[in-house]
Amino acid sequence: MTEIEYDVVVIGAGAIGENVADRAVQGGMRTVIIESELVGGECSYWACMPSKALLRSAALVRTARDVDGAKQAVTGDLDVAAVLRRRDKVTRHWKDDGQVEWLNGANIDLVRGHARLAGPKRVEVTAPDGSVTTITAAHAVAVCTGSAALLPDIPGLAEADPWTSRDATSVQEVPSSLAIIGGGVVAVEMATAYAGFGVEVTVIARSGLLTKNEPFAGELVQQSLEDLGASVTIGASPTRVRRDEGTGQVTIELDDGTSVTADEVLVATGRVPVTIDLGLETIGLTPGDWLPTDDSLRVLGADGGVFDGAGEDAWLYAAGDVTHRALLTHQGKYDARIAGDAIAARANGRTLSLTPWSTHAATADHAAVPQVTFTDPEVASVGLSAAEAERAGIRTRVVDYDISWVAGATIASDKYVGRARMVVDEDRRVLVGATFVGLDVGELLHSATIAVVGEVTIDRLWHAVPSYPTLSEVWLRLLEAYGRPTE
Template sequence: MTEAIEYDVVVVGAGPVGENVADRARAGGLSAAIVESELVGGECSYWACMPSKALLRPVIARADARRVPGLRQAVEGPLDTAAVLANRDGFTSHWKDDGQVGWIESIGVALHRGHGRLSGPRRVTVTADDGTVTTLTARHAVAVCTGTRAALPDLPGIADVKPWTSREATSSDHAPGRLVVVGGGVVATEMATAWQALGSQVTLLVRGDSLLNRMEPFAGELVADALREAGADVRTGTSVKAVERQGSTVTVTLGDGSTLEADEILFATGRAPRTDDIGLETVGLKPGSWLTVDDTLRVEGHDWLYAVGDANHRALLTHQGKYQARIAGDVIAARAAGVPLLETDRWGAHAATADTSAVPQVVFTDPEAASAGLTLAEAEEAGHRVRAVDYDMANVAGASLYADGYTGRARMIVDLDREVLLGVTFVGPGVGELIHSATIAIAGEVPIDRLWHAVPSYPTVSEVWLRLLETYRG
C-alpha cells in the first residue's frame, strides 16, 4: 500500500542536524516532516558525542583530582568501570528514543519511520520495516541530513574479524582486556584515553608520525606523551597489513611483518557520507558522494535540495552541523516566503560563514586539546601574512592552581595585515572551556588592540589570554 503526503519541507535524517532544520522551518511557519530509519536523535546521541563524553568525564575528573595536593590520595585506585558504563547508558537513554520522539511531536513536526530515498525532485519515498511505502512531497525543500558512517579500510580478513567502529567503542558493555586502536584522530585518541583508564591495555597504531594531525603539532605530541604515561603503547609510523580472528583473539599483522594480539580491534580511520542509498541518482547526483553546497547549504544545481551537516563535508562536528541547520531552516523559510536573502552579507543570518573561518573543536583527552580557526600551516597555505604566538601554560597562575605540575601550551595565529586572530589552540587540563572565547575573537574579527581591553579574571586559566597578548606586543 502506498500513501502520498505533502509538506512544505521534508528532512531526511533525524539526528541533531535534521531536528534543527525541521525546528527552524517550523518556526518560520512551514509544515515539516522528518524521516528516520534508526533511533531519533542520531549518531551523536547514541554512539558518538554523548556516550563518548560520558565515558571520558570520570577519566578526566580523576586525572584532574590526582594533580591537586591533598586530594590525590583520595582518588587512588581504579575507576568503577561498571558504574561508568551504567552512567553512559543513562546518557544514551539506554538506546531508546522516546524522549527525542516526544520533542519532535511537541514542535509539530511529523515523524516518518523507515528508509527514506529521493525518488525525483522534491519527492522522498519512505519504506517502513513492515513494507509500507509512503511518498512525501515537499512544496519548497528537501534537506539531506544523513550524516556519516565509519569508513573501514580494505584489509584481508576484516569482515570476519567484526572490528569495533566508533559505535561499538562507545556502546561496549565491558572493557576488553587488550584493545588495539587503529588511527590517530579524535575518535582514536579519545577512545584510547577512555578504555585505557577503564581497564584495557591499549595499543594505538598510527600510520603517520603524529596524533591529531589536523591541529597544531604540539597538540598530538602532548596527548601522545600522556597516553604513554597512562600505560598505553603508542606506535607511530605503523601500518596494519591484515587482521584475523580465531575464537576470542584478534591477530594483527603490521606492515613490517610483525604481529600482535588483542581481544578487540577498533578502526578509527575516517568517515564516509551516508548518501549511498538515498536516491541521489534520481536527481542527477552520484550515490555515496559528499554533497557540495553553497553558503546557504543548498546543493549546487538544485534550487530545492539542501545538504546539512556531515553530508556536505564542510565541518564534521555536531555543533557545526547544528549551526548549519539553524541557517538552512531560516533560509528555507525565507525563500518560501519570498524574503530577499542578504547573500552578500558574509556574516548575515543566511550564510554559513563560520564553517570556513572559525570552526571550534575540543578533543576530550587528557590533556584536552582545543582549537578554533586556522592552524599556522593552514594560515600560511592560505596566503596570509601571519605570526604564531606561543605561551607555556604552566606559567599561568590560574593553571598552576588548577593542577600541580600543569603541562600545557597555547598558540594564537595573528593576521599581521589586519591585526586580528585567525586561529587559537590550547592544550592542557580544562582548556575545553577556554575555546569559546577564542571562537568569539575569531568570528567577531576583534582587533588585537580591542582584545587588550578584555581583562581576564585572576587567578584563572583564562589569564593565558593576557600572556599571549603580552608576548605579541613585546
C-alpha cells in the same frame, strides 16, 4: 501506497535534522522529519554524548590524584561497571521517547522508516512493516543523514569483525586489550577512555596523532597516552588482519614487520557519507558521494532546480556531516539553523544575500570552526593552524605560551601540562586561529571563537581583562608575548 504532502521534508532526525525542521517550522513551514533509527541521531546515542560519558569518570579521578589534599581521598580503583551504567543513563538506554516528545512539542511530524529520493521533491519512505509512503515537498527536501565509519581496504579486516566508533561507545563489557587503527579524534578519545579503564591499548597511527591540529597537540596527547600505559605506534600501516578462531583475538600485521594482537580492534580512520541508498541517482547525483552545498546549504548539481547561485528555486538542501563541510555536531547545528531559515525565507519569496557573515551564509565553516578533543590533556582549537594560515597566503605571526605558567594552572593541578598558541594576521592585526592544550582548556575556546569570528583587533583585545587566578590569564600572557599595542 500512501501519498502525502508537506512544505518541507527532512531526512534524518539527528541533532542536525531536528534543527533544520525546527527552524523551518518557526518560519511557518509544515514540516515532517523521517528517521530509520533513533530520533536524536548519532551524537545522542553513539558519538558525542556516550563517548564523553566514558571519558569523564577516569578524567576526574586523574585530576583529583594530581592535587595534593584530594589525592589522599582517592583510595579505590575506577568502577568501570558504574561508568558503563552512567553511560547507559546518558544515552537513555538507547530509547528516544524524550526526543519524540520534543518533536511533538515543536510541531514537527515524524515518520519512521527508510527514506529514498524518488525524483525532485519526492521521497519514498519504507516503514518497518514494509509499507511505502510517498511524501512530496512543496518547497524543499533537506538531507541530514550524517556519516558512518570508514572501513579501510585492509585484507582480512572486514572478516575480523572490527569495532567502529558505535561499538566502542556502546560496549557492555570492556575487553582486556584493544588495538586502535587511526590517529584522529575518535582514535585518541577512545584510547584515553579505554586506557583509563585499565585496558591494554595500542594505537596504530601511520601519520601521527591529531595531525590536523598544531603539531604540539598530538605530541602532548601521545605523551599522555603513554603515561596512561598505552602504546603508540607511528609510521607503520596495517597490511593484514586476522581473528583467531580459537582464542578470538585479533592480530594486525604491520608493514614494518611487526604485529599487534588484542582482544578487539577499533577502526577509526575516517568517515563516509550515508548516501549510498538515498536515491541520489534519481536526481542526477552519485550514490555514496558527499553532498556539496553553497553557503545557504543548497545542494549543488541536483536535478530540478537552479544550483549555480543565480536562482531561488533550488529545492534540495543538506546539512551536517553529509556535506563534508565540518564533521562536528555543533557546526552541523549551525548549518542546520541557516538551512531551515533559508528554506522558510525563500518559500516566502525573499531573495537572500550570501555575502560573508550575512544572516543566511554559513561563513564560519570556512574560517572559524571550533573543536574540543576530550583527551587528557584536552585539545581546543578554532580557526586556522599556523600551517593552514601560511598555505592560505596570510602573513602571520605565531605566539606560543606555556599554560602551566599562569596562576590558574597552578590552582587547577600540581602537575599541569599545557600550551597555547595564537595565530595573528599581521596585515589586519586580528586573530585567525588559536589552539589550547591542557586541563579544562575547552572552557577557553569560546572566547577565542568570538575573537576570530568578530575579527577583534589585537589592540582591542588588550582591553579584555582576564580574571585572576584563572586559566584565562593565558590571553594576557599571549598578548604580552606578542607585544604592546600600537599608539
